[in-house]
Amino acid sequence: MKYIIIGGDAAGMSAAMQLVRNTKQAEITTLEQGAIYSYAQCGLPYITGGVVSQTDDLIARKVETFRNKYGIDARILHHVTSVDAEQKTVSGTDLSSGDPFTISYDKLLVASGGSPSVPDWPGTDKEGVHTVKTIPDIEKITKELPAVQETVIVGGGYIGLEMAENLIRNGQNVRIIQRADRLVTMFDPDMGERIIEEAEKHGVTLHFEENVTSINGTDRVTSISTETGTYPADLVIIATGLSPNTNFLQGTGVELFDNGAVIVNKKMETNVDSIYAAGDCAVQFHRIKQKNDFIPLGTHANKQGRLAGINMGGGSKEFKGITGTSILQFFDLTLARTGLSEAEAKKDNIPFKTVVNTSSHIAGYFPGHKELTVKLLYRTDSKQLIGAQVIGEAGADKRIDVLATAMYYGATIDELEDLDLSYAPPYNGVWDPVQQTARRAKF
DSSP states (O other): OEEEEEOOSHHHHHHHHHHHHHOTTOEEEEEOSSSOOSBOGGGTHHHHTTSSOOGGGGBSSOHHHHHHTTOOEEESSEEEEEEETTTTEEEEEETTTTEEEEEEOSEEEEOOOEEEOOOOOTTTTSBTEEOOSSHHHHHHHHHHGGGOOEEEEEOOSHHHHHHHHHHHHTTOEEEEEESSSSSSTTSOHHHHHHHHHHHHHTTOEEEESOOEEEEEOSSBOOEEEESSOEEEOSEEEEOOOEEEOOGGGTTSOOOBOTTSOBOOOTTSBOSSTTEEEOGGGBOEEETTTTEEEOOOOHHHHHHHHHHHHHHHTTOOOOOOOBOOOEEEEETTEEEEEEEOOHHHHHHTTOOEEEEEEEEESSOTTSTTOOEEEEEEEEETTTOBEEEEEEEESSSHHHHHHHHHHHHHTTOBGGGGGGOOOOOOTTTOOSSOHHHHHHTTOOO
C-alpha cells in the first residue's frame, strides 16, 4: 500500500508514525515544501526573547530520523502543485533541482498546513518585513534584531502579542497596529480591557481601528503608513491570520470550507475516495456550535493527524471535535478561553447570558494570592455552559482546563458548583473561582 502525505509537520508526521506502528508493508512518502520536519511552531516567538535559546530546541525529530529509523521516504523541498484524484497521483516541483515530479498513491493525506495571510499592501516585499511561521522566518528576524530599534507588528492576535512580549524583552520599541477596536478579539470587550492595560504597562504602543495603506522605504523598510498616520519602522511583522494551503486541490472535487480549508468527516476523510486531510489545512468540528469551524492550533493538528493515520491504515477512530480552547502568556498575565465569545453566540442566534467574577486564585489569606477574573457564558434555555474566559497572573491555566472539560461533556452552569475540585490554601479557596462565578449566574 502506497501512502503519500503532503506536509512534514504536526499533522503529517503524527499520521506517518501511526502508519509506521500499525501498518505492515506500508510505503510511506512525505512531501515537505520546506527543509525542516516536525518543529514546534508555537515556540518561535520565544527565540526572539531568548526564552528558548536556539531553534534546534524546537525540532522534535529531524528528517534523518524519519528516514533512517522509521523507513519513511521523507523528502524536503518538494512543492506540490496538483493532485489527480482519478489517476491517484501527486505532482509538483523539486525545489532543490527545479525538476518536476509525479508520484502515485493508494491513499493520500493532505496535511499541508497554512501560510500567513499577507494583505496586498505596497511594500510587503521590502527587506525587514516578515511573517512568523517557520524556523527560517524567526532566524531571519533574530539576525536583524541587533540593528533594530523600532518594530511595528500588524495584528493583535496571539502571534502578534507573543512577538510583542518577546521583542520588548529583547529591548525593542514595539508598536502594534490593529484593525479591530481591541487586542485578541476572541476575548469579549470587557475582558479585553485588562489585556490593553497590560500591553501599555509594559511599553507597547497601541493603535486601534487603523488600516495599513503602505510599507515604506527604498530597499529596506523605514516606516509604515495607515489611514491615520505614518510611523517609524526598522522591522515589520505581519501577523494578520493564516490561510490554508489547499490551492493544489483545484480540480480534484475535494469539498472546501468557505476559507479554503478541506472539509472532512469524523474519520478525517474528504468527500473524494482515498483522500484524507488533517491539521491547519482542514476544518474542525466545533462541539458547541455543532458545525465545522476553522481554529488552527497545534493540539488539533496532532490529534487529527494521529486519527488520520489510524484510519488510513485500516483502523477506525473518530475525531470527537473541539471546544476552541486556547491559552496565551502575555507579560504578567495569562489569557485563556474556551467555547464561544459573546460575538460568536450572537452570530449563531444562541440565547445566552453572562456572569463575571473576580476573586483570588488561591485562598485569599495565603501569601502570593493574585486576582483572577472568570467570565462564563451559558444558554438561557438549557443552562448549558457555552463559553468561558479567564484572565489573571496565576491560576488561569488550571481553571480553563476544568471549564473546557465540563463544556466538552455538555455541563450546565449550575453543575459546575457540584464539581469535586481540589482544595488546600496554597492551591485554592474552599470554593474554586469557577464555582464562585457559576453561583452568581441568574436564570
